[in-house]
Amino acid sequence: MEMREQNTDDNKKITTTEEKDVxxxxxxxxxxxxxxxxxxxxxxxxxxxxxxxxxxxxxxxxxxxxxxxxxxxxxxxxxxxxxxxxxxxxxxxxxxxxxxxxxxxxxxxxxxxxxxxxxxxxxxxxxxxxxxxxxxxxxxxxxxxxxxxxxxxxxxxxxxxxxxxxxxxxxxxxxxxxxxxxxxxxxxxxxxxxxxxxxxxxxxxxxxxxxxxxxxxxxxxxxxxxxxxxxxxxxxxxxxNSPRWLIAVKRTEESIHILERVAKVNGRPTEQIRTEVENHQKAIEKTQLKKGTLIDLVRTPNLRKNIMAMSFNWLTCSYCFYGVSQYVGQLSGNIFLNVAASASVTLLGTLLSIPLLKLFGRRTLVITFNFICACCLLILPMLSGGIGTVICASIGVVASFIVFVVVYLYCTELFPTVVRNAAVGFSSMMARVGSMIAPFVISLGDVAVWLPPLVFAILPLIAGFTTFLLPETKNCELMNTLEEGENFGKKSTSDKSIRI
Missing domain, CATH: 1.20.1250.20 (MFS general substrate transporter like domains)
Known part of the structure; x- marks a missing residue:
């Protein structure tokens, strides 16, 4: 069914989605x-x-x-x-x-x-x-x-x-x-x-x-x-086990048993569970979508652009977070206090990301905090050490971690169901590549003390500009087909068609 996005309350759209989810x-x-x-x-x-x-x-x-x-x-x-x-x-x-x-x-x-x-x-x-x-x-x-x-x-x-x-x-x-x-x-x-x-x-x-x-x-x-x-x-x-997975592999009886237990704990009715699950099982067997692959992410230009920009963001935030966190441990001063301070502000950043996700778009947050991270790391070599260096590095760490929190959700919303797992999996792989490179950047401090923060700053600066290529996904229904994924973001937000 095709549905045009209306200027209705977000909660009504979410309720409609959840009513359709058995x-x-x-x-x-x-x-x-x-x-x-x-x-x-x-x-x-x-x-x-x-x-x-x-x-x-x-x-x-x-x-x-x-x-x-x-x-x-x-x-x-x-x-x-x-x-x-x-x-x-x-x-x-x-x-x-x-x-x-x-x-x-x-x-x-x-x-x-x-x-x-x-x-x-x-x-x-x-x-x-x-x-x-x-x-x-x-x-x-x-x-x-x-x-x-x-x-x-x-x-x-x-x-x-x-x-x-x-x-x-x-x-x-x-x-x-x-x-x-x-x-x-x-x-x-x-x-x-x-x-x-x-x-x-x-x-x-x-x-x-x-x-x-x-x-x-x-x-x-x-x-x-x-x-x-x-x-x-x-x-x-x-x-x-996951009742969704059990239903997908036709282990219906096990899924019913788990769902009845969950419903009882949550104080919800259990009388119609068997009927609803069995009907749902029959329906998805008739309409099950063909599964996509990693190749489908790069086959068409819009999806290819989206996966390249998104995976680069994953690489960047992992590269900066793990690298700069380790770099903080190498700074002068008390290593225990330095690391505790860095971790504490990261926790505050994670909690801050919750209202930010409610108030601002995913793209806006990724661009903003990539640039904040890059600016802090560019300033770092100009500081002479001490508490100012730890504060600046810690802000860079928390900015990169906020990006990490946002891209988890952003990536899930940006790609259609048939290639969503492939997109998240590939992006996660790129994040690991970033964290594999980071330790060697820290060792550049043997060449010059200002070199590691400067090299760390380059990728979030590029990632911030790269994110301008991505469409916004806040308040959009999840897509299902490759065609929807390829068309997503090409139309103006006032005329956005989403399939559900």
Whole structure:
């Protein structure tokens, strides 16, 4: 059915959409069950933050004296004596990652992010093939076992390989966890919930300096951030499968059982659930859309332009957030306070993004905060250090993270149903590429101290201008077909046709 967008109240449009959605009609948009499920899934974002940001304290900046020549931080150095004033051992001191081996520190984090990329793809595919529950349980078990095992790895390569596997598990828990939440929550609440999904990550980031303060040995630190993930094993008993996925693969009886339980918890009627689900099953078997592929995203000019601009934004915000967050740990001053301050303002930024998403368009927010991030990073080399440097870098981090929050939702709205998973998956892959590059940019500080922030500033500046090419999606119905996706944004907003 074709429908022209009218100047009606947003809530009326959302209500109409949710009335058409059988799952939401049965369970409600957001009730006690969805609240409980959000809490259950959100806790896995704490270990995601622990492991993704751990490199800040696994390999902090460490000075040394070369005992052969009695000089500070010089190369080559056969017998370094490391400063243990702050940290008793780090990756750098334990594996002697200095001079010709200094690049291995950045390489370790790059491999971790490569693991996250591969895990996102493999577990995402497994989630479509085997359901959300089993792949998420596998990712959790992998994360618990490899996280603890990493603390006992005796040398660099075994430690890095295990961290690669931790990265794969992190990719799995992030992707599948987000999908599970989005498939249970109604349209009216998805923008708020998608932003709140990032809050536990911010809180986990804030907790890292606490762990590191009390565990100054990098192996003890690794163990301390891994043991709490054992709590996630409760998923074996508490995590439901997605009724949407069960209906899609014709496991109707299981989906009815889950939907009846959700409806009871939310205080909704259960008498007609079986009839509604069975009728819905028959309807989608007749009208099921042909699935699109990644090739379909680049086959036509408008979709090709949109996926290129969107994926570049994902690459940029990941590149800046992970890179500049790690860079903050290298700044002068107290490393624990620096990282805590950076994480705290990022949390404020995440909370700020909720009203911003309600008030402003997706494109406006992405452009604005890309430019704010770029400006802060361009100013950074002009500062002489101290608290001003930390504040400026922290604003850059929070701006890039707000972009991260927005593009999650923006990408979901910008592409039609048949290629939506492909678009989000490809954009997520590009985000991992950005986070893989970032550690090597930080190492440019050995060439010149002003170089890392300058190089970090270039991409958000380009991304801000690139986003002008994208159409606005706020208050638009989700598209279904490739034809709609190709035509979207070509017409004026006053004559926008959307299929539902």
């Amino acid at each position: 799952i939401l009609r049965i369970t409600g948009s957001f009730g006690k069950y969805q609240l409980w499920l959000c809490i259950l899934i959100f806790i896995n974002k704490f270990p995601v933050a622990f492991h993704q940001m751990a490199i800040i304290f696994l390999s902090p900046k460490v000075s040394y004296i070369c005992t052969d020549t009695n000089t500070n931080n010089t190369c080559p150095c056969l017998n370094p004596s490391y400063d243990k004033t702050i940290f008793s051992t780090t990756m750098v001191s334990d594996f002697d990652l200095i001079c010709s081996k200094k690049w291995l520190t950045s390489f370790a984090q790059t491999l971790f992010q490569l693991g996250t990329l591969i895990g996102s793809v493999l577990f995402g595919m497994a989630g479509d093939r085997f359901g959300r529950r089993i792949p998420l349980l596998v990712a959790v078990v992998l994360q618990v076992t490899m996280g603890i095992a990493a603390a006992f790895m005796p040398e660099y390569w075994s430690f890095t390989l295990v961290r690669f596997l931790i990265g794969a598990s992190v990719g799995g828990t992030m992707v599948i966890g987000f999908v599970v939440v989005m498939e249970f929550v109604g349209t009216k609440y998805r923008d708020v919930v998608s932003a709140l999904y990032q809050v536990p990550f911010n809180m986990g980031h804030m907790l890292l300096p606490v762990f590191s303060y009390f565990f100054r040995d990098f192996r003890h630190f690794q163990l301390s951030i891994s043991i709490p993930t054992i709590l996630l094993l409760c998923y074996f008993f508490l995590l439901p």
